[in-house]
Amino acid sequence: MTVRGFSFSAPFFKPDVPFMKSLGSTRRSFTPWLDADAKPYISFQNVTKKFGDFVAVDNLTLNIYEREFYSLLGPSGCGKTTLLRMLAGFEEPSSGEIFLDGVSLKGVPPHKRPVNMMFQSYALFPHMSVRDNIAFGLKQAGIAKAQITERVDAILKLVKLEEFAKRKPDQLSGGQRQRVALARSVVLRPKLLLLDEPLGALDKKLREETQFELMDLQQDLGLTFMIVTHDQEEAMTMSDRIAVMDKGTVIQTGTPAEIYEAPNSRYVADFIGTVNTFEGKVVEKTDKMTTLLGNDGFTIEAVTTDRSALTKDKMAWFSIRPEKIKVSRKKPEKQTNAVEGEIWDIGYLGDMTLFNVKLDSGTIMRASVLNAKRTVDDPIGYEDRVWLSFDPDAGIVLER
Amino acid sequence: MNKNWSAFNIVSVVFGFTFLYLPIVLLIVYSFNASKLVTVWGGFSTHWYSEMLSNQGLMDAAWVTARVGLLSATVATVLGTLAALTLVRHTRFRGRTLFTGMVYAPLVMPEVITGLSLLLLFVSIGFERGFWTVSLAHITFSMCFVAVVVQSRLVSYDMSLEEAAQDLGCTPFEAFYKITLPVILPAVIAGWMLAFTLSLDDLVIASFTSGPGATTLPMKIFSQVRLGVTPEINAVCTVLIGFVATGVIIASLINKRRMVNNARTDADI
DSSP states (O other): OEETTEEOOOGGGOOOHHHHHHHHHSOTTOOGGGOTTOOOSEEEEEEEEEETTEEEEEEEEEEEOTTOEEEEEOOTTSSHHHHHHHHHTSSOOSEEEEEETTEEOTTOOGGGSSEEEEOTTOOOOTTSOHHHHHHHHHHHTTOOHHHHHHHHHHHHHHTTOGGGTTOOGGGSOHHHHHHHHHHHHHTTOOSEEEEESTTTTSOHHHHHHHHHHHHHHHHHHTOEEEEEESOHHHHHHHOSEEEEEETTEEEEEEOHHHHHHSOSSHHHHHHSSOOEEEEEEEEEEOSSEEEEEETTSOEEEEEOOOOSOOOTTOEEEEEEOGGGOEEESSOOSOSSSEEEEEEEEEEEOSSEEEEEEEETTSOEEEEEEEOOSOOSSSOOOTTOEEEEEOOTTTSEEEEO | OOOSOOHHHHHHHHHHHHHHHHHHHHHHHHHTBOSSSTTSOOOBOOHHHHHHHHOHHHHHHHHHHHHHHHHHHHHHHHHHHHHHHHHHHOOSOTTHHHHHHHHHHHHHSOHHHHHHHHHHHHHHTTOOOSHHHHHHHHHHHHHHHHHHHHHHHHHTSOTHHHHHHHHTTOOHHHHIIIIIHHHHHHHHHHHHHHHHHHHHHOOHHHHHHOOTTOOOHHHHHHHHHTTOOOHHHHHHHHHHHHHHHHHHHHHHHHHHHHHHHHHHHHHHO
């Protein structure tokens, strides 16, 4: 929604029932990356890819584990698609090596790799029916006719396209095409499925539904998924782990929660969700607490999380998510982590309200408040003076 | 649309079509002329058609033209398609601009120059002029037309289709003939037909590069006309027109049928 020219989106606070269910139930204990003995399924080792002078992927090392749902997230041109294409075999690394299940992929052509890819454009064969599109890879593999029919029927049922088997791709809707592309790439039961912006062409509602379908499919078939996306919401919802990329390098890898709650840099914090960032000078640093004197005139006390060379008198960033800020008319008791300002913009979303608060220093700070109580009788209005406060473990100090 | 034709519209349509088709209509009408004089109507007759069929020289020329056309159109289609593929796919190779220019140059090259330079080449390497030299010359100038037609189709072709085919187990060559070729086939056929028509048509280049025993139909017609237009020539031209018109009609019928089929299946959705 848009309020006074600001675009608000609050993807993570929707009380969607299936959303909650999917997040909680299935994969609580799936963390192979924490196990030192676990063998990576895919391993990029010092991979660099250059196109002429342009470095698309820069000395990248990455491990992905079996049955993992792994997302490459980044703006366009960050090298994420190149990474995927190198895995599929359409590009060869300029240097470095890629291993799949311990075997080097160097010089292996695309048609000999046990990897399938779902293309951003879907790349459905326009002169073939849905059935023939899906059967194409099986025919190519020389599988017996009866078995092909059986497997295609099964997958058509799985993606709910039985009635459309005879249609040509141009007689299908966008969502149906997406499912055909998905069916075509999973019917061969590849160990690894690469998905290049699989939901990019769908509208928002369909995209949300399809996210869960993809997750279920991955679970049911026990596949390893590697997905490329620029949509952070999509990556957060579906992934076991996310790699945030920029300019050919991985800035941070971690679970969605790690990426969101403990970004390792301002870039990651800014890229995922909304964040308030303040600049400040470190006035005190102990093992437990880091104290900053913010440029916006208030003292910030934050739990020390970084293991970096941040020392006294250095400048640093402090990042805090809007939902971790409390908004109140009353002045908080504590002197630190509190700042006064004036309500500048209000975005009422029903389940929650977004406030843009203009601090006395002129900085706009974003806070989102869950509407736990009905606020109709005593709403916070435009130009009201309010206090914003937060706990020491709510935000994170980042190196400049 | 306005159903009432204004006088201005009627006049302009009549003028336009008269301008375009009067010469052809005259030619067809006079091919059924019983009189030996081209400009005097002597009653209806198909006499000149049987005369034409028994004219061995004309028949030989027609046969040469057909063979040259089939051969040169086929070879030009293969070469032109390959050139188009290279131009569209390899957007970054050294000398691409030069290569593109060189493929398209024959499109604007005066036929006389193409013909003359080919003649000089054949003479200098001692290639005996005849059926093969005419065919080679026709391949040379018609392949760039094929390249243009196929290239315009390939520009809108999603290259990831071929990658998808490779991903699903095709070698690059299999991916081409199982996926790309069927998809661009209409353009390839159109290119072939264009090349064939160009070959059928050509007088100038054929005159330069042909030798004894390989006189094409346009050359034969031209040389006979210089001795005076006979109704026999009119008959040959009428057959040619009929031949071309039938081809065009069949092509458009196929096209229309496909559109109707598409519309029908679209209605199912």
